Amino acid sequence: MESRFDAVIVGGGPAGATAAILLAGAGRKVAIVERSRFPRGKVCGEYISPGTWRLLASLGVLAALERSAGPRVERVGLFTGEETIAAPMPHTAGDAMAVPAYGRAVRREILDRLLLERAAEAGAIVLQPWRATGIERSRGSLGIRAASKVGGAEQILRAPIAIAAHGSWESGALPTQAKRRAARASDLLAFKARYRGAALARGLMPLIAFPGGYGGMVEEDGESASLSVCIRRDRLERLRRARHGSAEDRESAAACVEEHVKASVRGVREALAGARREGSWLAAGPIRPGIRAQIQGGVFLIGNAAGEAHPIVAEGISMAVESAWLLCERILAAGAASGESAALARIARSYERAWRASFAGRIRAAALFAGLARRPCAAALLVPLLRRAPRLLTRSAAWSGKDRVLARPANSVLRIDCATART
Ligand SMILES: Cc1cc2nc3c(=O)[nH]c(=O)nc-3n(C[C@H](O)[C@H](O)[C@H](O)COP(=O)(O)OP(=O)(O)OC[C@H]3O[C@@H](n4cnc5c(N)ncnc54)[C@H](O)[C@@H]3O)c2cc1C
Known part of the structure; x- marks a missing residue:
């Protein structure tokens, strides 16, 4: 079976769902293919930067998100070895509609479900749980092959515009x-x-630096805090061999990581001393930080698919939502001609430039911080400096994007309209 759309989006995470809301909301015929059933958990610290709350407000999900969000994150911290250092978190100016000036965390089970539901309300056709299995070009358009994970029905979704928002942590066809x-x-x-x-x-979000890895903690909803970490494969193998022989399963690997982080970092040990783990560990990876292509074979890439900062800076959700915004702004500005090849080439050039201006610096800053955090000797050298000048943590958080709002073209067709957010 073949159906025609103005745009087909692969992946219903924050990047894909944002693109679907913006395009369908502007009257385009959109299909979005998401492989998992929602709600689903995700390896993610779930912190959302303040500039992104303004965009989420314009997407019409602010009120629902605020009901489930954690407290305002007003302080950034560093937990490493026996040291705990804290400093003010940078923030945006806020606005008349009281869209948060500080970042807050929201469970991905809630964020991703709300955004995808909003996309359906805006008129997008949501195929879920369906998997995109191939993309081919013919007759001047792209055909996305998709298969239902229940019953195995297959469809070709044809459109002049295809958007890859499938994330980056898994390989695929x-x-x-x-x-x-x-x-x-x-x-x-x-x-x-x-x-x-x-x-x-x-209100404290500490960055955690430990031998072989880094991570973060944040309060999610007044009751729970999340701990999310990344660790080098060789370090994990050493920990596993020392603890369990050759145990391979996720829970025992995660238990090794938890023990290692608690043993190495006093701040985590103390924070979790009387705490009880809720549910099982989630695992993902290897993660793939770096800058990739924003357009490939005529397909636009957004979110992690286009490029990814080391999660030490907790900016991935923001970059997912913002990159969707940058692309859709340009597609919609091209009007009815946006599917024609000359217009597509112009959109691609402009999107690529805007993407690099918005994210390349953040990705490089994150790579630098991740490199320092994983090396105990670098962290040990930095600690005396940060103790004397904790505001350097504030500066570093600003460098990673925490007080940034999306740079927008003067003639943008998309309004950031926080007034509708509370209706
Ligand atoms: C340890 C850790 C902590 C992090 N903490 C934070 C944080 O605190 N704050 C923050 O902003 N970011 C954080 N991140 C990063 C953040 O999780 C990602 O950057 C973000 O999820 C990217 O969004 P996305 O929409 O691009 O991709 P994803 O969220 O990965 O969504 C992609 C979607 O595509 C679907 N999909 C994949 N393949 C197919 C297919 N073939 N067909 C159909 N569907 C498909 C998947 O099921 C998925 O739902 C963290 C990451 C890690 C590893």
Whole structure:
């Protein structure tokens, strides 16, 4: 079966759902293919920067998100070894509609479900749980092959515009997805768990630096705090061999990581001393930080698919929402001609430039911080400096994007309209 659309989006995470809301909301015929059933958990610290709250407000999900969000994150911290250092978190100006000037965390089970529901309300056709299995070009348009995960029905979704928003942590058959590659010692594997009763100071988001990895903690909803970490594969292997022999399963790997982080970092040990883990560990990876293509074989890439900062800066959700915004702004500005090849080439050039201006600096800053955090000797050298000048943490958080709002063209067709957010 073949159906025609103005745009087809692969992946219903924050990037894909944002694109679907914006395009369908502007009257375009949109299909979005999401492989998982929602709600689903995700390895993610779930912190959302203040500039992104303004965009989420314009997407019409502010009120629902605020009901489930954690407290305002007003302080950034560093937990490393026996040291705990804290400083003010940078923030945006806020606005008349009281859209948060500080970042807050929201469970991905809630954020992703709300955004995808909003996309359906805006008129997007949501195929879920369906998997996109191929993309081919013919007769001047792109055909996205998709298969239902229940019953196996198949469809070709044809459109002049295809958007890859499938994230980056899994290999797959699509030309925009990473190919499977051999494991490397330097791979970063990601783990996340939630704890009830954690003793984390209210409004503090500490960055955690430990031998072989880094991570973060944040309070999610007044009851739980999340711990999410990335650790080098070779370090994890050493920990596993020391603890369990050759145990391979996720829970025992995660238990090794938890023990290692608690043993190495006093701040985490104390925060989790009386806490109880909620549910099981989630694991993902290897993660693939770096700058990739924003257009490939005529397909636009947004979110992690286009490029990804080390999660030490907790900017991935923001970059997902913002990159969708940058692309859709340009598609809609091209009007009815946006599917024609000359217009597509112009959109691609402009999107690529805007993407690099918005995110390349953030990705490089994150790579620098991640490199320092993973090396105990670098962290040990930095600690005396940060103790004397904790505001350097504030500056670093600003450099990673925490007080930034999306730069927009003067003639943008998309309004950031926070007034509708509270209706
Ligand atoms: C340890 C860790 C902590 C982090 N903490 C934070 C944080 O605190 N704040 C923050 O902003 N970011 C954080 N991030 C990063 C953040 O999770 C990602 O950057 C973000 O999820 C990217 O969004 P996305 O929409 O691009 O991709 P994703 O959220 O990965 O969504 C992609 C979607 O595509 C679907 N999909 C994939 N393949 C197909 C297919 N073939 N067909 C159909 N559907 C498909 C998937 O099921 C998925 O739902 C963290 C990451 C890690 C590893």
